[in-house]
Each structure stands twice: as structure tokens, then as C-alpha cells.
Amino acid sequence: MDFRRTDDIEEALASLAELGSDAQVLAGGTDVMIQIQRGELDPGTLVHIERVDSIGEITENGRLTVGALATHLELSRHPALLDRYPSISYSASLVGGWQTQAVGTIGGNVCNASPAADLLPPLLVHGARVLVASQDRGERELPLSDFVVGRRSIAREPDELVTGFSLDPVEEGTADSYRKVGRRGAMEVAIVGVAVRLSVDSGATIKEARVAVCSVGPVPFRATAAEESLIGLTADSDEVAAAGQLLLEQSQPIDDARATARYRTMVLPRVFESVVTDCYLRATGPLR
Numbered sequence: 354m355d356f357r358r359t360d361d362i363e364e365a366l367a368s369l370a371e372l373g374s375d376a377q378v379l380a381g382g383t384d385v386m387i388q389i390q391r392g393e394l395d396p397g398t399l400v401h402i403e404r405v406d407s408i409g410e411i412t413e414n415g416r417l418t419v420g421a422l423a424t425h426l427e428l429s430r431h432p433a434l435l436d437r438y439p440s441i442s443y444s445a446s447l448v449g450g451w452q453t454q455a456v457g458t459i460g461g462n463v464c465n466a467s468p469a470a471d472l473l474p475p476l477l478v479h480g481a482r483v484l485v486a487s488q489d490r491g492e493r494e495l496p497l498s499d500f501v502v503g504r505r506s507i508a509r510e511p512d513e514l515v516t517g518f519s520l521d522p523v524e525e526g527t528a529d530s531y532r533k534v535g536r537r538g539a540m541e542v543a544i545v546g547v548a549v550r551l552s553v554d555s556g557a558t559i560k561e562a563r564v565a566v567c568s569v570g571p572v573p574f575r576a577t578a579a580e581e582s583l584i585g586l587t588a589d590s591d592e593v594a595a596a597g598q599l600l601l602e603q604s605q606p607i608d609d610a611r612a613t614a615r616y617r618t619m620v621l622p623r624v625f626e627s628v629v630t631d632c633y634l635r636a637t638g639p640l641r
């Protein structure tokens with residue numbers, strides 16, 4: 354296996370254009386190295402991009418853009434994320450332990466496309482758009498929901514590099530929250546993960562709701578029926594529980610090494626209600 358290391362984006366894109374599907378992008382390596390060791394991956398060349406600083410920054414120009422190489426540790430500490438996108442910084446603080454967070458990146462988490470990827474639900478509720486670049490075709494962007502197309506499957510051409518994620522602005526009266534259920538507090542893959550973003554009007558009624566989940570289907574997804582049913586409610590309404598049932602209907606929980614489908618089915622609506630309540634309190638009150 355060959356190894357190419359670069360700190361320059363043009364050089365990285367040139368390597369991917371030259372090598373095509375023989376190349377495997379290597380960022381923090383917390384997924385790739387394990388998959389190589391397990392024999393699940395056997396690339397001809399690892400293209401190591403971890404030092405390409407130009408795609409590691411968090412910048413603001415109308416929309417907040419998070420560079421693909423921002424690490425979980427950086428996400429968990431960044432003031433703009435902590436202030437306006439706390440579900441993203443909190444989800445990053447739950448990825449593995451601190452060693453994983455110090456090197457694991459947002460780009461790697463998304464491109465690995467695990468059904469349990471912690472960053473996907475918060476990114477989905479913030480309307481993340483994936484920024485992609487290639488040497489021959491330049492730049493393009495697409496919604497995250499169109500990029501992660503299945504379990505460990507993404508809409509990326511072999512010569513493309515993900516450069517970042519652009520997030521919807523957060524208006525006054527909007528709050529977000531993420532909760533992960535695991536068997537222990539750290540180094541745990543989600544049994545269920547729920548992100549919610551709510552916006553309320555001046556009468557404290559929900560005017561926009563976004564809900565996304567992981568670990569209850571082959572791919573993290575937006576729960577559109579539950580979202581629609583939250584519009585016009587207040588969080589103490591019985592109808593929030595009904596929205597939880599709609600979320601359940603859209604889910605496909607399975608038995609795996611971490612939990613049974615039955616357990617996930619019991620936990621999901623309860624976690625959903627609790628995240629909605631948390632979000633609502635933040636959107637309407639002093640918690641915000």
C-alpha cells in the first residue's frame with residue numbers, strides 16, 4: 354500500500370484525479386485504519402489530507418461553514434457552535450473518547466456514513482449542505498440528505514474531496530438539542546440518537562420543527578411526518594407524544610450487538626419527547 358501525504362488541497366485533488374478509486378482519503382484515520390486492519394478496505398494508496406489546513410477552518414459568511422478537517426475536539430469547543438449550534442458541538446463531544454475526538458474529523462464522520470454517526474442528526478437538522486471539490490469539475494454542493502445515500506454509502510466520485518459543510522442560519526427563537534442513548538457515558542456507539550431544532554413564534558407556538566435520528570435505520574434521516582405534526586403545538590401538548598409515534602413509524606430499528614429492536618422501539622419516542630421539551634425550553638425561555 355502506498356502513502357501520499359500533502360498539506361495542499363490542489364495536490365490532494367491532483368492525487369485523487371490521478372488515482373481514482375485506487376485511492377482512499379485518510380483524514381484522522383479513526384475509521385479507515387480500523388477498516389484496513391479488519392480487511393474491509395485494501396486501498397492501493399492512502400492520500401493523507403490531515404494537514405490540509407485550508408479545509409479545517411470554521412468560517413462565517415452569511416452561513417456558518419465548518420471545514421471537513423475540523424476535529425471533534427475543535428467542534429466541541431468552538432464559540433459559534435456552542436452558542437448557536439450546540440447540538441453539533443455536543444454530539445462531537447460524545448464521539449468516542451478524547452483521543453478519538455482529538456484526531457477524528459467531521460468530514461470523516463460524514464463520509465464514513467455509519468448508521469450510528471453522531472454528527473449526522475445535528476447536521477441534518479441544521480440543513481447542512483456538503484461542499485465537494487475535484488480537480489476536473491471544480492466545486493459543487495448538495496444537501497447532506499442527498500449525499501449520505503445508504504449504510505456506508507455516499508454520493509462522492511472517486512476524484513472528489515469533501516471540503517466542508519455549510520449550515521442554515523439560526524434565527525431568534527430557535528434552539529437545537531441532541532441526545533444519545535448508549536450503555537455507558539463514553540466510548541459508546543449510539544443505540545439511539547435524536548437531534549431536534551425548533552423555532553417558536555412570539556406566542557411560544559412551534560412554527561418550524563426539524564427532527565433527525567441515527568441508529569434506528571440503515572441511514573440517519575429527517576423524520577418529516579413527526580416534524581410536520583409538531584407545527585402549531587406547544588411542548589406540553591399531548592400531541593408531542595403522537596409525533597413520537599410518527600417518528601417510530603418512519604424508523605426501522607434492528608437487533609444488533611448493542612441493543613434489540615424492541616429496546617430501540619421503546620426508547621426512541623421517550624428520548625424524542627425529552628429532546629423536544631429541552632429544545633422548546635431553550636427556544637422560549639432563559640435557557641436559550
Ligand SMILES: Cc1cc2nc3c(=O)[nH]c(=O)nc-3n(C[C@H](O)[C@H](O)[C@H](O)COP(=O)(O)OP(=O)(O)OC[C@H]3O[C@@H](n4cnc5c(N)ncnc54)[C@H](O)[C@@H]3O)c2cc1C
Pocket residue numbers: 377378379380381382383384385386387421422447448449450453456457458459460461462463464465469470471472513514515516540541542543
Ligand atoms: C474508539 C473509537 C470510538 C468511536 N466512537 C464514535 C462515536 O461515539 N460516534 C461516532 O459517530 N463515531 C465514532 N467513531 C468513529 C470515528 O471516530 C468517526 O467517524 C470520525 O469522525 C471519523 O473521522 P476521521 O477523520 O478519523 O476519518 P477517517 O477514518 O480518516 O475517514 C473515514 C472515511 O471518510 C473518508 N474521508 C475522510 N475525510 C474525507 C474528505 N474530506 N473527503 C472525502 N472523504 C473523506 C475516508 O476515505 C473514509 O472512508 C469511533 C471510532 C473509534 C476508533
